[in-house]
Amino acid sequence: MSSILTPNIVSLLITTAFNVLLAFFILSKNRKSPVNRIFSFLALGVALWSFTNIATQIVKTVHQGILWSQISYLSTLIIAVSFFLFSIIFPEEEKMSKSRFFIPVIIAAIVTSVLLFIPKFVIETVTLSPWKIMTNRGAYLYTASFVGMLLFSFGNILRKYRQLKGEQKAQIKFVLIGTLATATIGIFFNLLLPIFFNYYGLVWFGPNAGLVMVGFIAYAVIRHHLFDIKVIATEIFSILISLSALIDALLSQTPTEFTLKFLLFSAISLFSILLIRGVLKEVKTREQLAALTEKLQKANDDLQKLDKAKSEFISIASHQLRTPLSVIKGFVSMLIEGSYGKIPDKGKEILSKIGASSDRLNRLIDDLLDLSRMEGGQMKYEWNFINLAELAGSVVDELQPQADKKGINFKWLNQAPEKMFVRADKEKLRQVVMNLIDNAIKYTSKGFVEVKLVKTPENQARLSVKDSGVGMDQEEMNLIFGKFVRGKKTPRLWTEGVGLGLYVARKILEEHKGSVWAESEGEDKGSTFFMEIPVY
Template sequence: MSVEIYTKLIFLVGLSFTSFGLLTYTRIPRTYSNKLFGALSLGFALWSFSWFFMLVYTQNDSVALFWARMLNFGAIWIPILYSHWLLSLLGLQIRRRMLIICGYSISLIFSLFAFTPLFIKGVHPIFLFPVWPDPGMLYLWFIGVSYIGVVGAAIALVAHKFSGLSRSERYLMLYVLGFGGGATNFFAMYNLSIITPTGLFLGALGVLVAPYFFAYSALRYGLMNVKIIFTEAFAALLVLILVARSLTSETNTDLTVNILTLASVTVFVYLLVKSVIREVEQREKIESLAAELSSANEELKKLDAAKSEFISIAGHQLRTPLTVIKGYTSMVLEGSFGKIPDSIKESLNRVLIASTTLAKLVTDLLDLSRIESGKIRYEFKEVKLEDIIHGVLQELEETAKVKNIPLIYKNENAADSRMIGDFDKLHEVVINIVDNAIKYSEHGSVELVLRKLGPGNSQRLALSVKDSGIGVKPEDIPKLFGKFVRSENAKRIRPDGMGLGLYIVKRIVEDHKGHVRVESEGVGKGSTFSVELPALS
């Protein structure tokens, strides 16, 4: 690589650093670490442009000396800005405040001597470069204190925390490599034979990719809107190149072509940048909404847990008095405490029906609470389904009498109705279905039929409950077993229901390795609920 090509490339590096620095201040949120990133980029930009002008004015030693000193003036502030930014990204800027204060104090002291012979005393040719800074007596102290001392301390702190860093934070260690290219310049300034012309060029070339390496690492670490910075920096660089090409056109034809190309590319990069900004804004909006949704979801989970706990406590507190009311009312009606007048019987029947309905609601709420919390428990043992059916019919007998709805039970071929199940939970299944059949029927009867289906070891007990009630719309059937779901007809006839019974029925039946379904020919034509459970062969 020739010095001329290298000079042009270092100018592009300066443009890149300037773009990153300015765009960091104007395009991304002005957080503490982002401001430091912008300042660091501008420090590198000053260093790069000074290097460029030093190589341009090789024929005038005094001008070249000025830019050599300006180059090193920028270099004085880079170590502390780099270290400060590195510590801020790890959240150590408060704990390591003294290191940062010392670093800025040291940089301020050295900057006072940056334009004196004590720091840079002249320029001289070296290898392929026509001019190179000649260090003064303070320069070696600068290298030792700022680069080795301050930067070394910051790197040591990062290395100390390395094992505890997350994957993204470990990308911070890559920034150490950004100083590798510049470090080779120190050998050349002291004419050490350890560095060769090829090594010097390779080291210097590392500086050329530094801005893109920094930006890439920053993107991986998570600086916001770095994608916009990349796009705008690329667009600005492309437009600048085309402007320079237009200004150096040799013929009118070239000028026309270059201007048209510049206009077309300008429109293209404008649309490109606008598209990228829109994409980033949309992504950030989606991320913000997702964070809000996640927070709301956590709150809902807490509320749901509180609701379940309340239902559980309230249910347990209500169940005991309701059981007592049901028990004593039933005993009074049966004459256990002596004969009672017929006029009182009707009122006691209403009390019994109301307490039975309320007890069923409490049971449903408790079951719902256990299902949602994953605490529902079963006591599986050998039971007879027919015994459960008889118990339910006896329990709902008075309810059916009040509405003048006959309860008809048929056992077609299930003389042996044994199965493995939880007696109380299966009782809830049957009472929920039969109670609904009575509740939503104004006339006719409720017919229960028990059958045994299938051969040998795969036999199933099938209970069907047919009513002549309000029926179900075809479109409502798929969602009828959902939680808190009720058909419009059901809400109209019984607005006091909660839509929990069938949800609990489905869950209990499925936990018994069975299934439940409903059939109806339509509104006003009744419905048939069927439950199938594994039989004990």
């Protein structure tokens, strides 16, 4: 037979090279993965099928023709067995031994492979020109074995397609389409036409159709990230282009044409190497970023768990503290009132300090409980329309003795309309106002504290609390409303705070569609805290 590179042989060479390269590349990515191993075995089976079809077109003797035909039949069995194993383990890497058809299929494959090489059992003889294979009755057994393996394989694939969902179902769909197309083409051109119609003119078409199966499975792999998709796609593309250029050069008619085309092949190969290196570098960088992102995500999850545990601890501890504090406050009040006998003035003074400390601790517990509820999404509000001037005035009256005791000039300037209502939770809004005014008094040693309420042109109720206290720099103003944040000088003036009051106030006002902020000209120049809430 002619040894000239015909289009049929060129196409089969490309198919062979493509599958061999793909098989070894995927195997090199993860030698321990069953999916990688079986897929590589499947691709090598297609490569062997293609190569044996080349061999049958260039053999010189009948003996060689029979041998290569037997190997060709064996290669299709390798494909069938590989596809069967692939259908078991893909995409979840299940154990092959779990399938009840595993042992029967393997036994059938071994028996059929042995029968193939028994003289004249499956293949009677061959003719070289025109190429034909004369089969015997054993060919029907071979066909039944081959088709049976395919049916078992498609049964596995269809079952998984019905059971799986999402990404895995999409993977199975592409495998199903590719293998069905290849099986249909292969059975028609390489089994039905040769065995039943004695026509061998298109047997080369089946191995080339193997590219459809490998291509669709590779697409499932590439599309859904089972292997290193970008590298695979780039290397396959580069290899195919380079191989095409080389074959084109080998088919040259003159030395000049060969030289030019070989130079083109060299240039394409060099470009392909540079391209693959670039892609490998990019993929490596992305893998490192992905690994770092995964670590950061895990760290974030751990922090969230710790934060949740902290909130739960705060909630439990706060509830446990509230009861004894209430008891202490109750007994202190009864002692001061003389319920247990007359108490000296010095004793009453001490008891009053105990009561005041209990009140402060109760407010701290309230802040901690509010923080816990906010972070747990369990904060509840009872919405009503309230007069903000009356609420602020009552807070001023309550804190007046505290200001008088420190000798501070305490002013209340109500410049709001007589009836200015806001929609709010009365107790929580009172907590905010109390916090702002109480802080101003606590952190002002001398001078004044001025509380003013106005209505802005934007229809907002604005409450400002101005003091002549410790003041703040710009950095403190940016941080003061954070969680567990205190000013630089405040610990020296007031050691009992934990930096929660302003944070809770900000969160409460945000739920009221309001805002809070601070202004100061600097340290020791006083501060002004503002809160705004919509007027209704």
